[in-house]
Amino acid sequence: MEGQRRAAFVALVRGDAMAVARVGQLDARVAVDRMRMAVEDGSLGQNALKEDRELLLEVLGQLADPADHLYRQLNLKITPDTQLAYTNTKVLEKPTPLTSGSFASVFALKVENADGVAQDSVFKPLKATEEGWVGKWSGIPMDDPQVAIRNIATLSCAKKLGLDVIADTRLALIDTGRGPLDPDLGLLMERAPGKQARNADADWFKNPAVFAEVTKLQLLDHLTGQVDRHDNNYFIDVGPNGDVKVTGIDNDQCFGKDLLSPSDIRPLRRLPFHGTALPPVIDTAMAAMIDALEDDELHAMLDNQLSDDEVDATVSRLQGLRLHVDQLRSQGLVIEPAQWADPAMQARFTAQNSYIGRERTTHQVF
Known part of the structure; x- marks a missing residue:
């Protein structure tokens, strides 16, 4: 049957x-x-x-045992990174629909995290297939998209590089309202602080720390081949003391096997990607971060998560990023972190070569 x-x-x-x-x-x-x-x-x-x-x-x-059934249904490998981190026993406030669109439903809820602290979170049920994704043009199979693995691999890359620009993401088995015998297996993410870039305050796009943090997210996306980083799926938070936090969400349309160059996340041949060309300026800490990441480290981190073609494409993008760093260094465009406030450096960011330039244009910040 x-x-x-x-x-x-x-x-x-x-x-x-x-x-x-x-x-x-x-x-x-x-x-x-x-x-x-x-x-x-x-x-x-x-x-x-x-x-x-x-x-x-x-x-x-x-x-x-719905977890076992759902893992098999989603063709999701059980690894240390894909073990269940949350179940209904950790839910403090039941899920409520946050958004519901053509392709996904998302729930807001509160859970008890690993430290025993109440955490505002977002839960996104996984599906066995996808449609309407721009990621299909990057080589992601829609009949087996492996959304969980792509999110987790993105977080792994961010941690390896020392970048705090991705929402902490774990696997969870949660009852979203259909009853305890029909739970959803999905991704549970700490709710990002601040505002979506689309709704951010215009003055934030003059903030040197915002420049730096958004550029970090952009560099990560060039490495992972993230083709859907529009201004609705990353958040910017500027705290009362001036601290800046940038958080990328929905980190699943990435690691496509057909993207071999880090600049390929920009719209290509009329493909509807939501990335840009490589950033025109980076700082010395970012350059050191790229220089220090070795090909074999990527293999060790990603070989048990992605296909061989997807890992090879990621290594190719890393090699392209190293070349870009060398070019920027030769042009005097690898700056000290204190130089992000320099108007001449900020003026180099355009809608074509950077997220920050794209968002400045949208907000008409000049």
């Missing part, structure tokens, strides 16, 4: 289990276990055909 017939049968068994739980005042998982034991000892379904009993046991097993 497959497709809609199987889905209807699973829903029927799930409904029966929830009814048993209500009548017996049991936890839903306990009700499933009791039903399974009753089928196994013959007190339930004794007149059913053998294949029907096997199907019923299979579905009860799916309800008893």
